[in-house]
Amino acid sequence: MLELRHLSKSYANARPVLANLSCRFEAGEFIAIMGDSGVGKSTLLNLIAGLDTPDTGAESQPILIDGIAMSSLDDAAATRLRRARMGFIFQAFHVLPHLTLLQNVALPLLLNGLPQERAASMLEAVGLSGRGGDFPQQLSGGEMQRVAIARALVHKPALVLADEPTGNLDPETAHGILQLLRAEIKANGSCAIMVTHSLAAAEMADRTMILTRNGLQNTTPAPKMRETLS
Template identity: 75%
Template sequence: MLELVDLSKSYGGRTVLARLSHRFAPGEFVAVMGESGVGKSTLLNLIAGLDTPDSGQVVVDGVPMSSLDDDAATQLRRSRMGFIFQAFHVLPHLTLEQNVALPLLLNGGADTSRARAMLDAVGLKGRGADFPRQLSGGELQRVAIARALVHRPALLLADEPTGNLDPETADGILHLLRAEIRQSGAGAIMVTHSIAAAAMADRTLVLTRSGLQLT
């Protein structure tokens, strides 16, 4: 489903990733850990096609991302991927339900009942008409998680998905992520510093300067 082939990336002359290769099996939930600054978020951005490698390939379902033009790459992201990023990227002028339903609408869907169900699932039942300005940071993170899962993506990319949540809420969100992944047969890559979060995954990889290593 996903393969990294000799992936390299540098910024300002500093090498972040160097000839990284790894194959992720379809439907597996993988946690990626590692020291700050080692390139974990960069790795997610490269997989998503939001950034381009200096060399090497990201191959999704047998298709190199570099072979796709902008429109095709955008369509792939919309239809096949879900994103949970640290910055949330919740749109302030949309209600919570509209924010969560956005992937459905972009993929041609019209039924927003799934969006309401996902808000319920992340503990925000009855808040669909609220706006992001009315929420705490932890609640915004839950909206971002609901939006990432709403269209049942084939590949979920999560960057510290529980970083702003208290332990009890984080545990519930991690169980929701795993349940949604299992139900849809999706693959997931979760960057985390949390040992408790990593324990939810099928396996944990540690990203170092020398590559990805199985713990």
């Protein structure tokens, strides 16, 4: 579903952040990526989404989604691919303040020309039933994070990119949200990549990878929580 081929990224000061990453992620997989702060986890998500540009040239095709090289797409085509095939959960939420909660969640459906009924059910799924007419300024940080999660999942994207999706949630709410995320991934045959510092969150994934300066390394998954969900 997603393939990284010798992906590298350096910042303007020439400090390498990611170097020669190669990895495959399959449909139906829920992957947790952990690692020290500053190692490039959020940068990796931005590169996969096409929101940042890798160092390697277009001819090397370092990022492929369903066999499509992101480097081969112009801005309009990349936007269409993101809109239809991806769901994003950002640390900063990016909930639109001038739209109601229901309108925020329904936005991917609207942009993709899909029926909007699922927006209300996704708000209910994240514990915000009856709040569809509220505006983001009426919410806590944790509630805004749940809106962002509902919006990312509502159009059943093929690829979900989640940057610390439970960072503002209490443990009980976080567990429920991760159960929802896992259930949606499995039901829709999606691929999800979750950056997290939480060991409890990582236990919900199919496998955990550690990002270091030497690349992405598989670890032995902790099966305890996964077995209760299978």
